[in-house]
Amino acid sequence: MAILETKNLSKAFGALAAVNDVSLRIEAGTLHSIIGPNGAGKTTLFNLLTGTTAPSSGRILLDGRDITGTPAHRAAHLGLARSFQRTNVFPAFSLLDNVWVAAFACAPSWKGLLWRRADRYPEVSARALAALADVGLADKAGRPVREISHGEQRQLELAIALAAAPRVLLLDEPAAGLSPEETKRLVALVRALKGRYTIVLIEHKIDIIMSVSDRISVMHFGSLIAEGTPAEIQRNHEVRRAYLGGVAA
Amino acid sequence: MKKETILLLAAVLVLPLVLRPAIASEIWIFAILGLGLNLLLGYTGLLSFGQATFFGSAAYVAGWLLKHYGINVFLALGTGVLVGAASAALVGYLCVQRSGLYFIMLTFALNQLFYFVAYQWTSVTGGEDGMPGIPRPAFLGIDFNEPLPYYVFVSALFLLSLWIMKRIVESPLGRILQAIRENEVRAEAVGYDVARFKLLAFVIGGAFSGAAGVLYAMLFGIVPLEAIGFVTSGNVVFATLIGGSGSLYGPIIGSFVFIWLSESVSTLWARWPLLLGVAFVIVVLFLRGGVVEAWARFWSWRSSKQKT
Amino acid sequence: MSLLAGQILNGIATGMLYALMGLGLSLITGILNIPNFAHGALFAVGAYLLVTAVNVLGNFWIGLVAAPLGVALLGLAIEYAGIRRLYAAGHDYQLLFTFGLSLILAEGIILVWGPVGISHLPPEVLRGGVDLGFTFYPKYRLFVMVVAGLLVFLTWLFLEKTRYGAIMRAGIENKEMVSLLGIDIHRLFTAAFALGAYLAGIAGALTAPIRGLSPGMGVDMLGIAFVVVALGGLGNLLGAIAAGLLIGVAQALVAAYWTEASTVVIYAVMAGVLLVRPQGLFGIR
Numbered sequence: 001m002a003i004l005e006t007k008n009l010s011k012a013f014g015a016l017a018a019v020n021d022v023s024l025r026i027e028a029g030t031l032h033s034i035i036g037p038n039g040a041g042k043t044t045l046f047n048l049l050t051g052t053t054a055p056s057s058g059r060i061l062l063d064g065r066d067i068t069g070t071p072a073h074r075a076a077h078l079g080l081a082r083s084f085q086r087t088n089v090f091p092a093f094s095l096l097d098n099v100w101v102a103a104f105a106c107a108p109s110w111k112g113l114l115w116r117r118a119d120r121y122p123e124v125s126a127r128a129l130a131a132l133a134d135v136g137l138a139d140k141a142g143r144p145v146r147e148i149s150h151g152e153q154r155q156l157e158l159a160i161a162l163a164a165a166p167r168v169l170l171l172d173e174p175a176a177g178l179s180p181e182e183t184k185r186l187v188a189l190v191r192a193l194k195g196r197y198t199i200v201l202i203e204h205k206i207d208i209i210m211s212v213s214d215r216i217s218v219m220h221f222g223s224l225i226a227e228g229t230p231a232e233i234q235r236n237h238e239v240r241r242a243y244l245g246g247v248a249a
Numbered sequence: 250m251k252k253e254t255i256l257l258l259a260a261v262l263v264l265p266l267v268l269r270p271a272i273a274s275e276i277w278i279f280a281i282l283g284l285g286l287n288l289l290l291g292y293t294g295l296l297s298f299g300q301a302t303f304f305g306s307a308a309y310v311a312g313w314l315l316k317h318y319g320i321n322v323f324l325a326l327g328t329g330v331l332v333g334a335a336s337a338a339l340v341g342y343l344c345v346q347r348s349g350l351y352f353i354m355l356t357f358a359l360n361q362l363f364y365f366v367a368y369q370w371t372s373v374t375g376g377e378d379g380m381p382g383i384p385r386p387a388f389l390g391i392d393f394n395e396p397l398p399y400y401v402f403v404s405a406l407f408l409l410s411l412w413i414m415k416r417i418v419e420s421p422l423g424r425i426l427q428a429i430r431e432n433e434v435r436a437e438a439v440g441y442d443v444a445r446f447k448l449l450a451f452v453i454g455g456a457f458s459g460a461a462g463v464l465y466a467m468l469f470g471i472v473p474l475e476a477i478g479f480v481t482s483g484n485v486v487f488a489t490l491i492g493g494s495g496s497l498y499g500p501i502i503g504s505f506v507f508i509w510l511s512e513s514v515s516t517l518w519a520r521w522p523l524l525l526g527v528a529f530v531i532v533v534l535f536l537r538g539g540v541v542e543a544w545a546r547f548w549s550w551r552s553s554k555q556k557t
Numbered sequence: 558m559s560l561l562a563g564q565i566l567n568g569i570a571t572g573m574l575y576a577l578m579g580l581g582l583s584l585i586t587g588i589l590n591i592p593n594f595a596h597g598a599l600f601a602v603g604a605y606l607l608v609t610a611v612n613v614l615g616n617f618w619i620g621l622v623a624a625p626l627g628v629a630l631l632g633l634a635i636e637y638a639g640i641r642r643l644y645a646a647g648h649d650y651q652l653l654f655t656f657g658l659s660l661i662l663a664e665g666i667i668l669v670w671g672p673v674g675i676s677h678l679p680p681e682v683l684r685g686g687v688d689l690g691f692t693f694y695p696k697y698r699l700f701v702m703v704v705a706g707l708l709v710f711l712t713w714l715f716l717e718k719t720r721y722g723a724i725m726r727a728g729i730e731n732k733e734m735v736s737l738l739g740i741d742i743h744r745l746f747t748a749a750f751a752l753g754a755y756l757a758g759i760a761g762a763l764t765a766p767i768r769g770l771s772p773g774m775g776v777d778m779l780g781i782a783f784v785v786v787a788l789g790g791l792g793n794l795l796g797a798i799a800a801g802l803l804i805g806v807a808q809a810l811v812a813a814y815w816t817e818a819s820t821v822v823i824y825a826v827m828a829g830v831l832l833v834r835p836q837g838l839f840g841i842r
Binding site: 050052071072073074075076077081082084088089090091092093097100101102104105106110112113114115116117118121160163164 | 416417419420421422423424425427428431432434435436437438439440441442443
């Protein structure tokens with residue numbers, strides 16, 4: 001059962017077709033990766049899925065329901081959570097507060113929004129701590145963001161996405177800028193999340209993709225040029241040409 | 250009780266003994282205005298350069314009702330809060346759709362709109378001459394015409410305002426607004442309608458500014474045209490920045506500094522706005538972060554010295 | 558009919574001046590990315606410097622050349638001594654700085670020239686009116702229309718057709734790219750501020766014989782300049798010109814029927830446009 005689907009999704013910026021007639025099916029509970037050279041349109045695709053950018057044409061379906069045109073701030077409430085390629089956290093907050101803000105947004109009730117003390121929402125705090133624990137940062141919950149390393153910030157980035165208890169996680173290059181050691185930890189983390197969430201992953205590091213993905217879609221110049229299991233993609237000539245034909249930016 | 254609360258209560262009690270009660274009242278009134286601005290500036294990261302719009306509008310409307318319809322103080326206050334909030338909703342609706350420099354310029358331009366309306370509508374506002382003759386109606390038998398009873402009223406309202414603002418900044422809304430300041434894109438991505446929240450911050454800030462406006466009108470018995478002018482908008486920004494926009498109490502300190510400065514210098518020299526301008530320039534070039542941050546830095550420096 | 562025609566001509570004349578103000582402010586805000594609240598004060602200084610130059614040098618034409626240059630020099634000094642240190646400081650401090658400057662300049666004007674408004678006659682050759690057929694129109698206003706229009710055109714030409722103008726436009730689009738191309742970004746900023754100040758100064762100098770001078774003339778013009786930029790789009794030079802003309806004509810037309818509302822209408826137009834198009838007339842979403 002496809003939990004997330006796009007039908008002929010396109011986005012043009014003037015004459016540039018950033019995303020061109022992309023039809024994707026993401027099966028529930030799987031980890032579906034999107035790969036492609038720089039500029040292939042992967043992040044734009046994410047922006048379309050989360051409503052950050054409005055599509056030029058085409059449709060997006062979540063659980064069979066048409067969610068095309070939903071504004072960006074509704075995406076989280078629909079169950080779509082996203083992490084960003086460049087770390088996008090709340091710098092002045094502590095780690096816990098970073099995640100708390102995301103958890104509160106999707107809390108069942110906003111009662112007391114203006115007058116209850118923020119630390120008196122036990123379920124929200126619990127969910128925030130759980131998200132931090134999921135990424136292995138629970139012991140640093142009270143620390144401010146500037147005190148943690150870059151790798152830990154990428155973990156926080158992920159925790160913020162988890163805090164909304166989403167159904168679909170859109171992870172945009174979570175391993176960006178990580179050392180080999182940190183990358184290994186991240187992969188283990190992503191593997192642990194498999195099954196609990198449907199994950200759509202954008203990544204450049206091919207070994208990560210091959211080891212965790214159930215399915216892979218390949219984008220090139222905005223279009224989908226191939227789709228299949230990791231093994232099928234490895235054997236695919238189009239893909240080899242796109243990647244090794246000197247077009248990677 | 251916390252350190253800050255004790256200091257504040259002490260200040261409230263001692264101030265009328267040290268300064269003329271009228272000036273003491275002015276300080277608390279300006280502090281309320283600063284609290285309203287700082288919700289926008291310090292907490293949400295919105296540099297609203299037009300708070301005088303809400304301050305002045307509330308002063309004019311409440312002043313008019315007080316003068317011509319003899320309403321009581323609490324109704325006047327309520328009116329002020331409502332007018333402040335409503336004008337802020339109007340201005341906010343137009344402004345929150347833009348950001349950065351556009352936002353700042355729009356708040357200023359809309360301030361000018363209200364200013365020129367007030368300037369031209371002389372039959373109601375008195376134009377350049379202002380709206381004089383605003384009474385301070387008695388309440389429950391207490392005569393507010395004496396400076397000291399009015400001071401008690403004003404300072405009590407200030408403490409109430411501060412408590413309300415404290416509740417707001419410690420609430421989830423406070424966190425959401427700060428999240429918007431820290432990273433608007435992410436705040437939107439995690440599920441907050443940023444434009445709506447900015448508008449809410451505007452309305453709350455406007456409500457506080459409106460309350461300050463009414464108290465101001467009753468304090469001086471007149472609503473001068475400057476109350477709705479851009480200089481007032483600039484003064485409250487200055488006061489908030491010099492006190493420190495990063496804390497709840499910054500605007501209070503800033504109010505002290507600004508009112509004391511302006512009251513003492515304005516009597517000495519008609520060209521005192523020049524000194525005010527110089528003060529702005531000096532603060533910007535040398536004293537960024539404001540008094541609160543300088544104080545905090547001083548204390549952390551001292552405590553680190555004591556450890557060695 | 559002739560009243561209307563006269564008002565439209567007035568509108569074009571003031572619209573050209575508004576366009577000059579808007580152009581200068583648009584350049585400064587677009588390239589330096591700071592809220593320049595001193596822009597109106599620079600306009601006022603331009604007007605007062607013209608009066609002094611004419612009184613001292615005895616010649617309007619020399620004054621018209623000298624006064625804006627004086628303002629440009631002032632702009633250079635301001636950028637060098639203050640604004641340069643504030644590029645990283647954040648809009649609130651930049652605002653406070655330029656706002657403080659505007660107070661200093663306005664009070665400085667009062668100290669030097671007194672608090673009372675001054676009226677200043679145009680030079681002999683430009684006094685009186687000209688018969689245009691459908692109306693009798695003041696010579697000086699025609700002069701302003703032509704000169705301001707010429708200046709707007711020359712500025713546009715400079716920015717669109719010269720190499721340095723292209724650098725400035727590139728600076729509006731993408732500062733990092735410009736500095737990566739090896740161009741001294743600081744000199745660009747200084748030049749942009751000086752040019753913006755010059756435009757404000759000459760607008761002020763041209764205005765002096767039309768409406769007279771007063772220490773508060775800067776603030777009124779500041780608001781209008783902001784409206785022009787908000788409508789035309791930050792850094793959008795053609796937009797600033799179009800918005801300036803639009804506002805000038807709108808104001809003049811309203812002034813013919815409802816004088817008191819003529820200033821308010823500028824802001825009302827802005828509010829109205831932004832309600833429908835938040836990005837301004839020419840801005841991109």
